[in-house]
Amino acid sequence: MKFTIKRTAFMNQLNNVSRAISSKSTIPILLGIKMTATEEGITLVGSDTELSIEGFLPIKDESLGLSIESTGSVVVTSRYFLEVIRKLPADTVTVEVNDQAIVNIQSGQSHFTLNGIDGNQYPLLPEIISEESIQLPTELFKELIAQTIISTSNQETRPILTGVNITLKGKQLTGVATDSHRLSQRTIEIMNDQELEIESMTIPKKTLNELSRIVEDEDHIKLIISDEQLIFALKNLTIYSRILEGNYPDTDRLIPTEHATRIVVNADTFYHAIDRASIMSNQGKNNVVRLEIEDQRVELSVYGSQLGSSNEAIETQTVTGESLQISFNPDYMKDALKTFNGTDIQMDFQSNVRPILLTAVEDETSSANLIQLLTPIRTH
């Protein structure tokens, strides 16, 4: 195979597919990028078996300056190939592969020779034959990812909790994540022309992270679903991912519908106060801050650290209901507050041992688009 292409365009697509590759992989061929030249263009693939990303550089896209002299396929170590392409001196690069899978790279006066592997040895991507697809509005879906992924678990003891669970009923698409200490839930409205229903589908965190990073200026992402796999189809880029196995816990019953105390506060104001308090709490064994609500006074404090202590009166819009002292992990609270993007929120409390519910003031609490739930810490 032999082709010539503009270096930056090639680089961008190499970067995209390399996101799927895990540098920790113990299977050598999976440290590589598969490059295939056909008469239609160049296809690039990176994979860690659970997530695969396929990028296409079409011959008909004239901005790529692509010319293909001969077709073929090779696998070349991603890390070095990317570094070589990035540092080459000229605007274009020519890649030529011989029968022994030796990859010759030429740009300006610079020549590189990399040892490759025959492309036929690379695992095949799953073939998904499915007519079931939905169009996701890119910006809203990226919001959903950012607002829920914070509550996914990092522990492999319950793998199902390491992903975001998606359900679709009518036009309402809901994402939920929980690590059993906190819960995030976001609902967005989508076009659902095929009137598809998704009862429960848990997408791995890595898939969603990489999708968020890769997707750029497209209005919609096409989601295609089969039994154990899903595809996010973008322009010239296809993301294959497995779906996490297992039953996702029923989270609806966890979300409180009543409250004994409510404060209304700006999310950013509260975030910065927590951020300050956590300087002290992060030092001790127990990373805990205390919130005290009494009459109209709301105070945040950290005591008992060897280092010292802190307290701060919080500026609130309104305070209603019973007095309360409640403690929580400030880092979890900061994660939750950030998802509200500086709007005013209501924090609802039932008691100091029941979860704290955060919703935007503009939302009706009973049917809020964005819910963050945080379990308090019992301090005595």
Add this chain to the structure above:
Amino acid sequence: MKFTIKRTAFMNQLNNVSRAISSKSTIPILLGIKMTATEEGITLVGSDTELSIEGFLPIKDESLGLSIESTGSVVVTSRYFLEVIRKLPADTVTVEVNDQAIVNIQSGQSHFTLNGIDGNQYPLLPEIISEESIQLPTELFKELIAQTIISTSNQETRPILTGVNITLKGKQLTGVATDSHRLSQRTIEIMNDQELEIESMTIPKKTLNELSRIVEDEDHIKLIISDEQLIFALKNLTIYSRILEGNYPDTDRLIPTEHATRIVVNADTFYHAIDRASIMSNQGKNNVVRLEIEDQRVELSVYGSQLGSSNEAIETQTVTGESLQISFNPDYMKDALKTFNGTDIQMDFQSNVRPILLTAVEDETSSANLIQLLTPIRTH
């Protein structure tokens, strides 16, 4: 003690003095910043015993918004104190210390209490009584630091090589550093009104690094020298450093005065070619690239790496003298090339086992302001 000050000005000076503090210090009090309030202002000190930085916030500088209610002295853990001051909500901060060295910090609605240590327990800074001082032109001296510090040794087996050696004869101030694989030498011209002479003074790398980072918009740095100590005096900032003990090797005799081969090349062009070649050489056990000079052709290559190989013809201005094949460490060469800031340089070779000499084309080689010397690697 009690004082109020503008938060950002306080923060800046805290950042400056904290640069001297080593987080690895095993002496707890040296993890702290000493704060002293007198009627003239606030003095801050950070130290790792070898390097101490003293910052002053004068009451007469109205831009600081400084008011001192009572005087005194305290030591407070640098890391947490800085983080608290940085995250406080209001433009001003009030610091109050009681008899038990408890430090109260207040800004807006936020209150912090940190446990401090009595300021009298902090080690005293050396008193340097010396009339001997020179004025260093800031920009030139920073250049000298950047251009020589690359060749200082990181190994404590020969401590003297971990610093930059300074000599002063007439108006010529010269800095030299060598780790025995490479050597950097820079000469600058200074005002030397006191007609001081420095025979040999080796300044620790850390001192020079921190001086470079701290010094901002002052034209000159005052250097005061005593037997074992030196002081860099800036406006409101004083850097105390020990001088490294021992005899610095005689480096003059190492600098070649003749050459058998000379190439003239742009420093940046050559840098990028080396940078590309080192992708390959960095993988193998031997981080070596080979330069081949034959007639007018100059070629850089890497062979024998398991990964692959690379070669590149280098664009040169002129090539004179004998043919040559020479190998060297590309990372050391990159460090040396960077110091020439994109100008054209001459590379002089005696043979493939003698040091490579780099000087700027505009310099007379025999009395060059900037010299970089690099020992080749014997490959067979």
